Amino acid sequence: MIKAIGYAAQTSTAPLAPMNFERRTPRADDVAIEVLFCGVCHSDIHQARNEWGFASYPLMPGHEIVGKVTSVGADVNRYKVGDMVGVGCLVDSCRHCEACESNLEQYCVEGPTQTYASKDRIDGTLTMGGYSSSIVVSERFVLSIPATLDLASAAPILCAGITTYSPLKHFGVKKGDKVGVLGMGGLGHMGIKFAKAMGAEVTLFTRSEAKAEEARRQGADHVIVSTDAKQMKAAAGRFNFLLDTIPVQHDLNPYLQTLTFDGVHILVGLIEHMEPPVHAFNLVAKRRVIAGSMIGGLVETQEVLDFCAEHSITCDIEMLDIRNINEAFERVVKGDVKYRFVIDMATLKA
Template identity: 45%
Template sequence: MCEKCETGVEILTRNGEGRRNFLRGGAAVAAAPLAAAGFSGSRAAAQPSDALAQSEVQAWAARDTDGTFAPYTITRREARPKDVVIDIMYSSICHSDIHTYKGDWGMPNFPLVPGHEMVGRVVGVGSEVTKFREGDIAGVGTMVDSCGECVNCLADREQNCLNGTTFTYDSPDQVSGGVTYGGYSKRIVVTEDFVLRIPPGVDLAGFAPLLCAGITTFSPINHWDLKPGQRYGVIGMGGLGHLAVKLGAAKGAEVVVFTTSQDKLEDARSFGASEAYLWSDEEGLRSQMASFDLMLSTVPVAYPMQQFLNMLKLDKTLVNVGALFPVEGAHGMMMGFGRQSLAGSMTGGIAETQRVIDFAAHHGVAATYEMITPDQIGEACERVVNRQARYRYVIDMTAA
């Protein structure tokens, strides 16, 4: 087991190289075909000449803020020289998809095709692609392009592109015009710099959620340098939170979970937590005061945070990755007395996303999920809203 996997901050690129050179290394090309060869239930890859052409693709779109999903045909562009064409096998439902179609962050463009956690088979590559070959298994996450030139992009933080990140769905499409369409579809075309390699021998459906939920929870662990033996609190244990627990445990941290669901206490321990408490357990929460080196809030709605900020040691940080709304209940005097930090984080760059995929494969981490078919998307989204998901819904696009 390498030292970098167990201690210190994760190194995002090898020997200081930019992520584009790193991801184009020979090892990246060699690993993915093994995963393709090991998957027995896939369809045959299309002929390259057909796969590279513009195509009409079956998708499933939300038609309104009620989440009424129906089949919808979209156009995928003709592949450019640096494009990768992927037939999507598995695409998972993120709470962000629900916030988007409900208009929680502003009215979306309907029909809306969500989905930014997907794994599939490469069926075509442009003439200048070096990272992938037909038959490889690849993933696409929360973004599909950025300027590549600003200070943030050059620092491997494409998600913070100063000239405008192109997100995977409902984002202005800088190539084809209109808006981007996501992974609730049977095919996607993406420039190779935003395609992730999926290691051989993993649960492909269980790896799809790593493309958003995994990197969203791993990036703070990496940035705030969570070390083995440190106390790490996870607030909320849904799609994001259960991966936060698994990844923290894989880092060797002492993981403690805080949940509002009685039936998740035992699950938390099975995922690697050493302790788990209900929010209503006042005595249990008091016992955790001033004891944590890092806390991660994965709850998708705003709530009073001060009771959890009080659990931080002096000079430590609570990172919010769940509620992308105005923060509630943080008390300036109390934060000042404990010199506590409340921070935000949202997804991660491409190199860091590849890092969490490789880390998860090395440590045997994958999402816990329930498989559904595309006709069940609307029902599954409602179950997510009602906190009934255990823990990610993954759409089987091969069954469509």
């Protein structure tokens, strides 16, 4: 066993606090990793506070992990000691269903094993995430970090990055397409960068005129203030794709009207029921589609890391001392971060 330390919640109402625990002795296909940086995702907060209703405790969050290989199992051939690697939202899956065989492990028919708060498929122990000194993961679920990427800002690519890249790639966004991005938080600002790098004309939809300058700095060509009825009316029938990163209930109907025929509204933020209801006419009259997308498989996650290296795309981050994690959670809830906290795990040693 490998002795480790991390920050975990013991109950849904307890703050995160230091916890000593043990990682498993590496299996034949395992890679042992010293965690150097770990991003803070809003889903970490939802899970720690059991806001989705299926958390298990103790719960140690973190699924945007970058680190250095410290040892490998006997059957590992892709990685060696000293390699810089990443671990995202998944650490295992059934590996034999149609989804897994199609490199879509996130849609594993039996359900993928999450990086934290899931049962290990072999020994039944609870997975612990990247708010920790180390992690041990099967080789298939480890990713190579390109040498040209800054390690800290690469961490959020493993969740915020793949979550926005995957649907843009899947639905075929290409040069000349008009893409609207709804919301500009951790997901939205990456969506702007990816759509722009794919050659699209990119527009940010925001409730705040104050975000216009920042949106253009991120690469947006245009900004539409969604609370301005005149601007929304002028945008009718204009867009091929909408990448919707808004994580709370919102009215999809005005946005659907901005899509051209065969336009696709892609949900990546909302994971609860739609309220108010979608008016079917907004779909039927123009053969529009509402679609959803969840992170990406391992092949595609490696692809987005390489894409970021090729196009010099990084996530905008604020570095964090892990001792301030609970305050950071409150700031994330308030939207007071541009655009992702990343924990410097060297602070864990303090």
